[in-house]
Amino acid sequence: MRILWIDDEINLLQSFILMLQKEGYEVETATSGEDGLTKLKLSNFDIVFLDEIMPGVDGLEVLRNIKSHHPDQIVVMVTKSEERELMEKAYGEWADGYIVKPFKFADLISAINRTIKRKEIIARRIGESYTTDMRSLAYPKNYQDWIEKYLRLISWDERLEQIDDPSLKEIHEEQKREANIGFNHYYIENYQSFLSGSGPILSHRLFSTWISPLLREGPVYLFILDSMRLDQWLKITPVLRDHFEIEEHHYFSIIPSATPYSRNAIFSGLLPLEIYEKHPRYWVLEEWGQNRFERELFGLQLKRLGIHGLRYYILKATSSQEIERSYQQLLKDSYDLFIYVVNFFDLILHSIPSKSEVKSLLRDERLLLKILSSWFVTSPIFEAMKRIDPKKRIVITSDHGFIRVRRPLLVYGGRIISANLRYKFGPAIRTDTKGALVLDDPRTIGLPQIDPSYRYIIAKEDYYFIYPTKPAQYEEEYKFTFQHGGISPFEIILPLAILHPKR
Known part of the structure; x- marks a missing residue:
């Protein structure tokens, strides 16, 4: 069981903490309400012991904050007062119990045991609530x-x-x-x-729908966090809300939901087929460098939208070192539009020191979310966002998400087949349609067809493509790994948030 103890005099409680640890409890401490709230954003705890009277943000205010953001969190108030009025006030704010100072170790254990029973009751209620919610x-x-x-x-x-x-x-x-x-x-x-405009905003309409209108109001910072999924975004919003009012929107990635397609569509304002037909020199077929013409494509989109004289800068960061080096560049006031493309997923992986831990991370979505929260709070990206001129708008979005793949699907064809595990194109490729969208004429959904024999196959649900030469080896190597490029809500439904600094 994990315990968070929030008390400004935590040093006086070390003997109790040591006894709890000897009993097998994992105890983290915080010396202020603000510190405790930050720890709750970054990790899960079974119970919170919360001091009622603290300097700065007092215990009852912290309690209100906890319950508004974590309604199922068990919180036990620790107080010096036995006054009924105070206790009723605490319970009125959904405290789950209280301990009166001075207390004995047995009082702590009793509170923990009551908590376990309460969690059982909550679990039953959650089950009922879950059924109702899913049915709706x-x-x-x-x-x-x-x-x-x-x-x-x-x-x-x-x-x-x-x-x-x-x-x-x-x-x-x-x-x-x-x-x-x-x-x-x-x-x-x-x-x-959807491609014709009836439905959600898709990748190629993102800039004209949201960013272009914002530019009429003033300078904009656009952060494109490559591969950031909607649940990842929601994991970092509590930290951002401490500094910004957040206006949240959503859009859908085009398919394949992969960087060469979705991000080129964002920068160009065009579908891949339109890029290939109108600007063939900017459509790259090789596996490497498929996004190397984003600046040129973006310039063409501005021209097409009638936006002239815009002072803009596009910066791409693939490592923490590059982010550190670009920190001062990011804070310059000389641009109307600053687009910052961050290789988000790789940065998180590179923040893990052990290769074995990286391997575990690539197979555990919950662990990935926990690492993400810790990484973002200490990242120079977050620090830069806080220091950007409050008169400038900040927009955060992603180009596509990802999914943990589970089911292999054999793909057959010639030697010229693209490498991605969630989509492939090439001459005469074929696979089982139960697990893939097979496109004999990819032009019908805005994808280029460089030769009449070329097909696209795009994985559905949690399928991934493997070759028939060594199927057992490929299945074992890639099963339960994170991939992108296919069709699933996890890859397609994406956040777009406009941040307004709090006054």
């Missing part, structure tokens, strides 16, 4: 419903982390699998109408 969005009718369903699934990911109920967690995983299947049917069936 069992059949999404439009893209707004699908966004809402995905947001609720993410919310339940977080809530179920706080209870020990394997059966409910398995039901939740099944709900996510079913949602993935349903989303695939919906997206494939409606994708062509």
Whole structure:
């Protein structure tokens, strides 16, 4: 059991902390309400012991904050007063119990035991709430419903982390699998109408829809965090909300949901087929450098939108060292638009010192989210955001998400086949349509066809492509790894947030 103890005089409680640790409890401490709230944003705890009277932000205010952001968190107030009025006030703010100073070690153990029983009651109530919530969005009718369903699934990911109920967690995983299947049917069936403009904003309309109008109001910083998923965004928003008012939107990635397609579409304002037909020299077929003409494509989009004389700068960072070097450049006041492309996923991986830990991270979504929170708070990106001129708008978005793949799908064809595990193109390639969208004429969904024999195959749900030469080896190597480029809500539904500094 993990305990967070928030008390400005925590040094006087070391004997109790040592006794708890000897009993097998994991105890973290915080000497202020602000410090405690930060730790709660970064990690999960079974119980919080919270001192009622502290300098600065007092215990009751911290309690309100905890319950508003973590409604299922167990909080026990620690107070010097036995006054009924104070206790009722604490309970009125949803405290789960209280301990009166001075207390004995037995009082702590008693509070913990009561907490365990309360968590069992909460688990039963959560099960009922879960069933009701899932039933209310069992059949999404439009893209707004699908966004809402995905947001609720993410919310339940977080809530179920706080209870020990394997059966409910398995039901939740099944709900996510079913949602993935349903989303695939919906997206494939409606994708062509989405391309024509009836439906969600897609990658190629992101700039003209949100960024261009903002530029009329003043300078803009656009952060494109490569591969950032919606649940990752929601993990860092509590930290950002301490400094910014956040206006949240969502958009859908085009398919394939991979950087050469989605990000080129963002910069160009065009679908891949349109880039290939109108600006063939900027459509790269080789595996390397498929996004190396983003500056040129962006310049053409500005011209097409009638935006002239814009002072803009595009910067790409693939390592922490590059971010550190670009810190001062980022804070310069000489640009109307600063676009910062950050290789988000790789940066998180590179922040892990051990290769074995990286391997574990690549197979554990919960661990990935925890690492992300810790990394972002200490990153120079977050520090720079806080120092940007408050008159300038900050926009944060992603080009695509990713999914943990589970089911292999054999792909057949010639030697010229692209390498991605969630989409492939090449002459006469074929696979089982149960797990992939097969496009004999990719032009129908805005993809280039450099030769009449070229096909695209795009993985559905949690499938990934393997070759028939060594199927067992490829299956073992890539199963349960994170991949992108296919069709799933985790890859397609993305955040776009406009940040306004708090006054």
